[in-house]
Amino acid sequence: xxxxxxxxxxxxxxxxxxxxxxxxxxxxxxxxxxxxxxxxxxxxxxxxxxxxxxxxxxxxxxxxxxxxxxxxxxxxxxxxxxxxxxxxxxxxxxxxxxxxxxxxxxxxxxxxxxxxxxxxxxxxxxxxxxxxxxxxxxxxxxxxxxxxxxxxxxxxxxxxxxxxxxxxxxxxxxxxxxxxxxxxxxxxxxxxxxxxxxxxxxxxxxxxxxxxxxxxxxxxxxxxxxxxxxxxxxxxxxx
Amino acid sequence: xxxxxxxxxxxxxxxxxxxxxxxxxxxxxxxxxxxxxxxxxxxxxxxxxxxxxxxxxxxxxxxxxxxxxxxxxxxxxxxxxxxxxxxxxxxxxxxxxxxxxxxxxxxxxxxxxxxxxxxxxxxxxxxxxxxxxxxxxxxxxxxxxxxxxxxxxxxxxxxxxxxxxxxxxxxxxxxxxxxxxxxxxxxxxxxxxxxxxxxxxxxxxxxxxxxxxxxxxxxxxxxxxxxxxxxxxxxxxxxxxxxxxxxxxxxxxxxxxxxxxxxxxxxxxxxxxxxxxxxxxxxxxxxxxxxxxxxxxxxxxxxxxxxxxxxxxxxxxxxxxxxxxxxxxxxxxxxxxxxxxxxxxxxxxxxxxxxxxxxxxxxxxxxxxxxxxxxxxxxxxxxxxxxxxxxxxxxxxxxxxxxxxxxxxxxxxxxxxxxxxxxxxxxxxxxxxxxxxxxxxxxxxxxxxxxxxxxxxxxxxxxxxxxxxxxxxxxxxxxxxxxxxxxxxxxxxxxxxxxxxxxxxxxxxxxxxxxxxxxxxxxxxxxxxxxxxxxxxxxxxxxxxxxxxxxxxxxxxxxxxxxxxxxxxxxxxxxxxxxxxxxxxxxxxxxxxxxxxxxxxxx
Ligand SMILES: Cc1cc2nc3c(=O)[nH]c(=O)nc-3n(C[C@H](O)[C@H](O)[C@H](O)COP(=O)(O)O)c2cc1C
Ligand code: SF4
Ligand code: SF4
Ligand code: FES
Numbered sequence: 001x002x003x004x005x006x007x008x009x010x011x012x013x014x015x016x017x018x019x020x021x022x023x024x025x026x027x028x029x030x031x032x033x034x035x036x037x038x039x040x041x042x043x044x045x046x047x048x049x050x051x052x053x054x055x056x057x058x059x060x061x062x063x064x065x066x067x068x069x070x071x072x073x074x075x076x077x078x079x080x081x082x083x084x085x086x087x088x089x090x091x092x093x094x095x096x097x098x099x100x101x102x103x104x105x106x107x108x109x110x111x112x113x114x115x116x117x118x119x120x121x122x123x124x125x126x127x128x129x130x131x132x133x134x135x136x137x138x139x140x141x142x143x144x145x146x147x148x149x150x151x152x153x154x155x156x157x158x159x160x161x162x163x164x165x166x167x168x169x170x171x172x173x174x175x176x177x178x179x180x181x182x183x184x185x186x187x188x189x190x191x192x193x194x195x196x197x198x199x200x201x202x203x204x205x206x207x208x209x210x211x212x213x214x215x216x217x218x219x220x221x222x223x224x225x226x227x228x229x230x231x232x233x234x235x236x237x238x239x
Numbered sequence: 240x241x242x243x244x245x246x247x248x249x250x251x252x253x254x255x256x257x258x259x260x261x262x263x264x265x266x267x268x269x270x271x272x273x274x275x276x277x278x279x280x281x282x283x284x285x286x287x288x289x290x291x292x293x294x295x296x297x298x299x300x301x302x303x304x305x306x307x308x309x310x311x312x313x314x315x316x317x318x319x320x321x322x323x324x325x326x327x328x329x330x331x332x333x334x335x336x337x338x339x340x341x342x343x344x345x346x347x348x349x350x351x352x353x354x355x356x357x358x359x360x361x362x363x364x365x366x367x368x369x370x371x372x373x374x375x376x377x378x379x380x381x382x383x384x385x386x387x388x389x390x391x392x393x394x395x396x397x398x399x400x401x402x403x404x405x406x407x408x409x410x411x412x413x414x415x416x417x418x419x420x421x422x423x424x425x426x427x428x429x430x431x432x433x434x435x436x437x438x439x440x441x442x443x444x445x446x447x448x449x450x451x452x453x454x455x456x457x458x459x460x461x462x463x464x465x466x467x468x469x470x471x472x473x474x475x476x477x478x479x480x481x482x483x484x485x486x487x488x489x490x491x492x493x494x495x496x497x498x499x500x501x502x503x504x505x506x507x508x509x510x511x512x513x514x515x516x517x518x519x520x521x522x523x524x525x526x527x528x529x530x531x532x533x534x535x536x537x538x539x540x541x542x543x544x545x546x547x548x549x550x551x552x553x554x555x556x557x558x559x560x561x562x563x564x565x566x567x568x569x570x571x572x573x574x575x576x577x578x579x580x581x582x583x584x585x586x587x588x589x590x591x592x593x594x595x596x597x598x599x600x601x602x603x604x605x606x607x608x609x610x611x612x613x614x615x616x617x618x619x620x621x622x623x624x625x626x627x628x629x630x631x632x633x634x635x636x637x638x639x640x641x642x643x644x645x646x647x648x649x650x651x652x653x654x655x656x657x658x659x660x661x662x663x664x665x666x667x668x669x670x671x672x673x674x675x676x677x678x679x680x681x682x683x684x685x686x687x688x689x690x691x692x693x694x695x696x697x698x699x700x701x702x703x704x705x706x707x708x709x710x711x712x713x714x715x716x717x718x719x720x721x722x723x724x725x726x727x728x729x730x731x732x733x734x735x736x737x738x739x740x741x742x743x744x745x746x747x748x749x750x751x752x753x754x755x756x757x758x759x760x761x762x763x764x765x766x767x768x769x770x771x772x773x774x775x776x777x778x779x780x781x782x783x784x785x786x787x788x789x790x791x792x793x794x795x796x797x798x799x800x801x802x803x804x805x806x807x808x809x810x811x812x813x814x815x816x817x818x819x820x821x822x823x824x825x826x827x828x829x830x831x832x833x834x835x836x837x838x839x840x841x842x
Contacts, residue, residue: 060780150742165293166293172738172739
């Protein structure tokens with residue numbers, strides 16, 4: 001822990017933080033769950049998904065990038081923000097090609113779990129049905145781009161933790177896609193033991209032959225909603 | 240071929256002394272010499288700069304004016320904006336299709352021409368316009384196309400290189416950008432001597448210069464209106480190895496072109512403002528980020544810089560002031576509206592994709608090369624020069640309390656004299672419309688697509704930061720124009736220009752466009768409009784930067800100010816599918832060669 005600690009409030013809960021922590025880090029430690037998708041505790045935040053957006057002193061900011069500061073007033077669990085978050089998840093379902101019942105990641109997928117937690121029902125938007133390819137050239141890893149949500153966790157993990165830069169972005173706007181540092185994944189330096197191969201929140205980067213080791217029904221989010229682990233840390237007393 | 244590419248890359252890399260942050264210049268050199276960025280060049284650039292291929296591809300794939308595939312020798316890019324279309328751009332495009340043999344969006348069979356639409360080129364006062372390689376042609380009519388194409392063909396036959404900024408161009412018909420300074424005012428465009436503002440600044444301390452800017456209550460002219468003196472103070476207070484002064488000449492907001500006019504008419508005053516900022520901030524380096532479309536200005540601007548060096552207004556010990564060194568480099572952009580956003584601009588300056596940064600930290604704290612950086616608009620710097628010339632009190636004497644000085648407005652659309660008007664802040668829309676000769680406008684777009692669509696009931700409002708705030712784009716629309724068609728074009732603009740970093744803007748802009756198309760295709764219901772409004776709200780609230788946060792404005796401000804235009808499009812049904820059954824089955828019908836048999840009534 002660096003620096004002095006101080007407090008701020010999130011939805012009337014008083015949260016303790018230390019200098020250098022983001023709102024999201026401080027809330028996680030205090031057991032207050034703010035929905036998020038692109039954030040990963042071991043990586044620099046990148047601010048892609050905006051699911052963690054909160055009202056901070058009356059202005060919208062992403063909790064994963066915003067440093068906590070003394071006396072800050074944060075609103076997170078409000079009907080309006082949760083509706084906006086649900087809309088973002090719906091956008092991602094419309095943007096990619098997600099067929100949950102046929103996906104190896106179902107039940108362990110953060111996108112799907114957020115959909116459930118935020119009360120998503122039928123998709124209100126027409127799907128964009130993009131054409132995306134599957135890269136199965138690597139002996140141990142599949143890249144199923146239909147499911148990529150462009151969170152760049154793999155990009156960041158490969159660069160910062162694995163020191164390899166196997167992944168990157170390509171294009172812009174709605175044409176943005178995940179790129180690899182070679183003609184195909186099999187030609188890159190990626191190994192199944194890399195952090196980059198383990199951080200994907202959805203069923204886009206998959207280790208071959210691992211898909212059904214844990215059967216449907218007994219996976220992470222079959223047992224409890226996403227965020228429950230964080231909320232369990234919350235002291236039982238009222239905030 | 241590989242050898243030639245190798246030589247081009249080696250030379251370009253040497254030119255920037257293998258500085259990775261100059262990747263943009265390296266890649267642009269390849270684009271100019273080879274005509275596109277082949278995979279071989281990407282491999283070699285990565286190797287030479289010691290970075291990964293995936294990083295080079297990340298940057299190259301971002302910019303509209305960098306090609307990874309070979310395209311025609313001549314790239315004809317026609318501006319597609321509400322103003323160009325109302326001035327006949329569609330017919331001009333047809334004429335170019337006929338003359339070149341290329342359909343829009345494709346390359347002609349002989350490989351000579353690629354024809355495509357592009358976003359606003361900064362020529363709204365002389366549409367239809369086009370960018371042909373590095374040259375801007377303006378005020379086009381369908382009759383110009385054959386002559387232009389013939390001249391291009393001839394230059395090709397005579398072996399001349401494509402017209403590019405660093406080569407002598409061939410003479411093209413209509414290759415002229417009119418300056419169009421229609422009304423100059425008493426502040427920005429006042430007559431003054433080169434160097435006067437800078438010399439005045441050097442008689443004071445750096446702090447006092449900053450205080451003069453604060454006292455003048457100068458606010459940023461790029462659109463947001465942040466107090467310039469405060470920005471400088473924050474920058475100066477930040478600790479760093481270097482401080483940087485950046486001039487934002489990306490001018491990408493459709494309908495604005497006043498920075499073009501400033502850089503054409505009084506580039507000296509702009510560079511002088513940057514130099515004054517350098518003095519006030521303790522910076523030694525300034526950068527001017529020039530939008531790729533303005534490459535035709537590059538040479539002249541370099542000449543102005545050269546002259547200022549010769550006069551001792553740039554370089555070492557400026558004006559004999561011991562220890563005050565400052566130089567300015569011009570960085571060319573490559574076709575990306577988002578690079579006008581200051582943190583995206585900095586990323587682009589560092590040779591990366593133009594994705595905005597999360598703030599904090601702000602650029603004043605950690606900007607270019609992670610050092611304290613002040614990014615200001617072209618016009619802001621020109622104002623700084625005037626403030627130092629004539630004093631803060633004089634400057635404050637113009638405009639309103641909250642918005643001191645004058646403002647350059649880029650006026651285009653249905654008005655007899657489009658061009659730049661320098662007016663005092665506080666002018667009402669009505670007064671402005673009288674001034675430009677369009678008192679009967681049906682609606683006025685203030686601030687470009689990211690601004691507001693203003694209805695006649697609001698023509699009494701004032702153009703000032705405290706009321707209708709604008710970076711200067713004013714597009715006038717006459718009675719014959721359809722407000723929703725304009726909203727559609729603006730929405731398409733945001734789809735094209737979203738950087739894609741964050742979900743609400745990347746996906747939301749396309750979803751808004753699809754919904755708007757359904758409604759304009761007379762298949763929209765009240766439910767569709769409600770859903771679109773909710774979606775627009777989410778995009779506004781949740782997007783990461785100003786682009787996404789304003790991308791819904793064409794929809795939201797027309798909903799607010801022109802509800803009747805929306806109502807007129809609505810169908811009475813509770814629900815209509817986006818496409819008709821016939822449309823949905825069209826492909827199957829074509830493949831099978833027969834139409835489906837209609838279901839029996841009640842079957
Ligand atoms: C999408 C977007 C595009 C922008 N484009 C420009 C631009 O072309 N020129 C400009 O000066 N400011 C532009 N800005 C504003 C800049 O981020 C920044 O506020 C400005 O350069 C600061 O200069 P100023 O204080 O002198 O206005 C843009 C902002 C956004 C969000
Ligand atoms: S592959 Fe997975 S981790 Fe990588 S960007 Fe796509 S969704 Fe994120
Ligand atoms: S709002 Fe749009 S332009 Fe801005 S970061 Fe998000 S995707 Fe990029
Ligand atoms: S978790 Fe904060 S933006 Fe994605």
